[in-house]
Amino acid sequence: MRTPHALLATAVTAASLAAAAVTPAPAAPAAGADAVPPPGTYYVQSVVTGLNAADASGTVEQHRPRGNEGRQQWTLRPDGAGHLLENTDSPGSCLGRAGDRARTVSCTAAEARWQITPLGADRYALADPGADRRLTVAPKPAGATHPAPLSVGSGAGDLAAWYLTPADAPGGPVPPRGQRTLDQVTFLTAHNAYANGVDGGFAPPFVDLFPNQSRGIQQQLADGVRGFMLDVHQTPDGAILCHNSCTLVRRPVALWVDLQRIVDFLRARPGEFVTVFLEDYVDPGVLRAELDRVQGLSEVLYRPDRTGVRENGWPTMDELAADGHRLLIFTDHSREADRSAGLTRDTFGVIYQREWTVENHWSMGPGVGSSDWSCYSRWYDANTTIPLTRTEPGFRPLFVMNHFRDAAVASTAATDNAKLADRARRFCQPAARKKPTYLAVDRYDLGSPAAAVDALNTYTYP
Numbered sequence: 001m002r003t004p005h006a007l008l009a010t011a012v013t014a015a016s017l018a019a020a021a022v023t024p025a026p027a028a029p030a031a032g033a034d035a036v037p038p039p040g041t042y043y044v045q046s047v048v049t050g051l052n053a054a055d056a057s058g059t060v061e062q063h064r065p066r067g068n069e070g071r072q073q074w075t076l077r078p079d080g081a082g083h084l085l086e087n088t089d090s091p092g093s094c095l096g097r098a099g100d101r102a103r104t105v106s107c108t109a110a111e112a113r114w115q116i117t118p119l120g121a122d123r124y125a126l127a128d129p130g131a132d133r134r135l136t137v138a139p140k141p142a143g144a145t146h147p148a149p150l151s152v153g154s155g156a157g158d159l160a161a162w163y164l165t166p167a168d169a170p171g172g173p174v175p176p177r178g179q180r181t182l183d184q185v186t187f188l189t190a191h192n193a194y195a196n197g198v199d200g201g202f203a204p205p206f207v208d209l210f211p212n213q214s215r216g217i218q219q220q221l222a223d224g225v226r227g228f229m230l231d232v233h234q235t236p237d238g239a240i241l242c243h244n245s246c247t248l249v250r251r252p253v254a255l256w257v258d259l260q261r262i263v264d265f266l267r268a269r270p271g272e273f274v275t276v277f278l279e280d281y282v283d284p285g286v287l288r289a290e291l292d293r294v295q296g297l298s299e300v301l302y303r304p305d306r307t308g309v310r311e312n313g314w315p316t317m318d319e320l321a322a323d324g325h326r327l328l329i330f331t332d333h334s335r336e337a338d339r340s341a342g343l344t345r346d347t348f349g350v351i352y353q354r355e356w357t358v359e360n361h362w363s364m365g366p367g368v369g370s371s372d373w374s375c376y377s378r379w380y381d382a383n384t385t386i387p388l389t390r391t392e393p394g395f396r397p398l399f400v401m402n403h404f405r406d407a408a409v410a411s412t413a414a415t416d417n418a419k420l421a422d423r424a425r426r427f428c429q430p431a432a433r434k435k436p437t438y439l440a441v442d443r444y445d446l447g448s449p450a451a452a453v454d455a456l457n458t459y460t461y462p
Helices: 217-224 255-268 282-290 316-322 335-341 410-419 419-432 449-456
Strands: 040-046 051-055 059-063 073-079 082-087 093-096 103-107 115-120 123-127 134-135 149-152 162-166 187-190 227-235 236-239 274-281 329-330 357-358 398-403 438-441
Touching: 051 093, 059 149, 073 149, 103 282, 103 316, 134 410, 187 274, 187 449, 217 255, 217 329, 227 255, 227 335, 236 255, 255 282, 357 419, 398 419, 410 438, 438 449
Parallel strands: 187 227, 187 438, 227 274, 274 329, 357 398, 398 438
Antiparallel strands: 040 051, 040 073, 040 162, 051 059, 059 103, 073 082, 082 093, 093 103, 103 149, 115 123, 123 134, 123 162, 134 149, 227 236
């Protein structure tokens, strides 16, 4: 990932901290296509943006999901022929209406009552009873994101569609490992896995004093890391792994070298599955030539675009192993840009990540100090709207959950990693309405992030 390294005088290394254990909440009653969810505490999430309705000093706005922070939780309960949504931080204050604006009002006011109508696919309309007016996200202006204030009007389609997501993440029984589908499994993932200072150089002098990891790729594989985030840059020597730029980097590692290490590992262990995420600054022809150097790659490469995943859902781990499909390679590059170059990466097995995954914003803040646990899409801006909540009939995108800072400071990473399970369960899982498939961290050797992976692998998200 392109994360600037802070030039700090000293990096304090803390002892590993124990990760918080996750105890999944009992499964909530399922909301059928013809039923309003049962009473309880919910997030009101926009289908379009994935953002949460929040009380902002009386105005109701869509904000980045922040778990039980930010006045975003609402208690749903029936009220006569309608329903109320009472803010959990302000008893007696409900999500309501004032003219054409969404406001918090007294729960005793008529403007607090909503008629909740199922729209199918776990989506709902929140309407003013007896009027043709619904809670709505405003259309996106040119060159901007959707406005934060929510309105009440004649909105239609997805702009007036909402998820009612339980605040207490439901958990269901998990099948045996081999029978779990790929989207039901959580994998430990190393952010900037190549930036380890063991296998070779990765950044210019001084910047390379602060690696994101402390162990080489082969040791990472031995330790249970199964997701690898790699930044690949184009140089006269081909596709090279460097942070931001390969200028002045001593002994950088070529992409094919690390991929060969992974392929060799998979060929020796036929039951394992690995995913590679490329932050990709390489022309498609150069990348194809680099992959051609990896012996045995075609024997293990997984192609979800050619195996009916979008129509039938993800295969089980046993099915992947039986077919030999055990290495998935994603690129963050644009399909549109590749089309203009005349060669798309998926023609040689590199999959466009935005088409198959969702991913939260990559930074929790600077390398030291307080952290921002809000969990919102990395791909939500003036030009792109891919909410974390995105799903399709029969297909659930894989969820990449980033949990690291702008700079890899060992003591900070140890503290953050010890809180990984808590953030995943309370903040990011309800924000995405799916369990993280990949937990990406700096310094995976600190703070026991593997314990968070183990905890998430004890249950499924509906």
